[in-house]
Amino acid sequence: MFTFELHTTCGNARAGVFHTPHGSIPTPIFAPVGTQATVKAVQPRELRELGASIILSNTYHLYMRPGDELIRDLGGLHKFMAWDGAILTDSGGFQVFSLGDFRKIDAEGVTFRSHLDGSTHRFTPEKSIQIQHNLGSDIMMCFDECPPPLNRDVVRAACDRTHAWARRCLDEHWRSGDPTKQALFGIVQGGIFPDLRAESVRTLRELDFPGYAVGGLAVGESKAQMLETLDQTMPLMPTDRPRYLMGVGSPEDLVNGVARGIDLFDCVLPTRVARNGAAMTRVGRINMRNLQYATEDAPVEEGCTCYACTHFSRAYVRHLVKANEILGHQLLTLHNLHLLLTLMREMRAAILDGTFTAYAAEFLANYRPTGKEANAPPVG
């Protein structure tokens, strides 16, 4: 269990398989996010149909509601949400650190107030691991501090805390968990500072985790800074363990991440933009509310083989979005997840074929990014 087979590389891109108690995950792979024990607007049977092999769920949210002990008593998270593929849980750290005025950090842990009812709670590295034990995820994450990435002093302090807490997480997992049933991954911090990243990798490698995440990116730095950080950090990572880039999931970031040796991604982006009425495509994001789609009989994305694109027109999807119909959320979510999971499959095949470099170059040449890094307006 939890062995990683690296099949081949193409440049820095890697194709492999990560074995878990809930199936073998072909890498590189994207994990759809099911924050509250459901990937929003998608049924588990549809996740299978989309080819998903791993999803992410959130420790903070499940601890709050319905409670990790309830989920344990009902047979664990896989049974609770009827998903028999692999599950990765985050540590809750990112959420509780995001609570701002509602949390207080000390050397031992974080005390915070619930976003639901204001009640007071406390997470420590040990508590985070205990919750993840109750959830029964295949991959658990260390309780870490994810700081804003640009302030060196803040980042250094967060690294020190993250490293100390990583040891405590590992100790707790060995003490009260079963490392043959659940794998604990370490999280590299260090912001945009190469020496801090290097030190973080070095420190965590000593703890010999079965997988390593790159945390603290896609949280405020520019895309160029993110890619530069990956360029500097990835060569230091062990080659025989899966590498996970947390919270990243735009099509161009997936391609750029795979090109730098990332094996695993997760992000709310495809499901969130779907509920905002936008479709991800191979040429950029499109807003389905736009008037130009009102009369278009073409599918959301030409050539796409997802359920939405093989059955419905842009005009229909736009109508659903404008009328605020749940089916609009469903269809766009299916499409966006289908695109990202298809991209991952295509990239894996290209790595195995030795054609990944050309694949990535062609994809990025055709793609118009959205948001502050984009120079071109979104398509549509």
Added chain:
Amino acid sequence: MFTFELHTTCGNARAGVFHTPHGSIPTPIFAPVGTQATVKAVQPRELRELGASIILSNTYHLYMRPGDELIRDLGGLHKFMAWDGAILTDSGGFQVFSLGDFRKIDAEGVTFRSHLDGSTHRFTPEKSIQIQHNLGSDIMMCFDECPPPLNRDVVRAACDRTHAWARRCLDEHWRSGDPTKQALFGIVQGGIFPDLRAESVRTLRELDFPGYAVGGLAVGESKAQMLETLDQTMPLMPTDRPRYLMGVGSPEDLVNGVARGIDLFDCVLPTRVARNGAAMTRVGRINMRNLQYATEDAPVEEGCTCYACTHFSRAYVRHLVKANEILGHQLLTLHNLHLLLTLMREMRAAILDGTFTAYAAEFLANYRPTGKEANAPPVG
């Protein structure tokens, strides 16, 4: 096309088949409602999986958004919403008459303001038929006036108008439509007054519609009054045409309606109560928010074979409802539609077997109705 085969009767209950250009509909049958060209939270492939053979969609809503001419230009409503089963459209009458201060009735039609943007529109019998031609539904309904059912003078005036408009609808359909592709049903009005109902049936029978609806019920009268009206009216209806009870869809009403010779029902109830977090069951409606379900590993309804009940626990469904997750709407909608469509199949089988009377008696003995007619509190 549009022939009705009556296979057998059991008491007043009837089992038959109604043939349409989009499939043969086994009767008695329930039509899920897809107001805005989508049965809320359900995909067309799931409607098929549930065994639905006909759905209802709303002329007023589709005229307003996205527009019936757009739907016509895109190939009609079946293609637009990717539903290749039968579709029944209402006339828009019920909606525009419900607009209260925003509508003005005259002998020729109704002038009203849009609920979306306040713009002024006018429906006449001819206009309603033209819109339904553009939508391309299999079964069209006459533009009628559905009055509050208890005031005799109001009901009498509405009957006269309904009958005059029924002739105009038929004329318009023969003038500009294709009666081999779309069937126009007449609507019997008359409130709770037996003589007015009898007169309405007599008048409409002279127009020789391929099917007849009982309108103006389930709109304010008591359940006892509704059933009494059916008892008096149904014996007067032609036996060789399908009979449609509009806007009725609680489990007990379906059983009581079939027992009185109704062949077709539609109602928003199963989909609406699902989105409110309630499940319909064979013993009554249950509110999934109730604390008692928080830890229950049992399915929403024991023995149910729907996707929700075969994969998820009450605890999980309650969690989804409490967390306001779309999947909660999806699962409860699938369950409620599965229950009603299963009840219809069971009733049809019991009629064919000659055991319907016992089936209905047993069902009603076990069922605890919800709402003002119920003496017992809802289960749970």
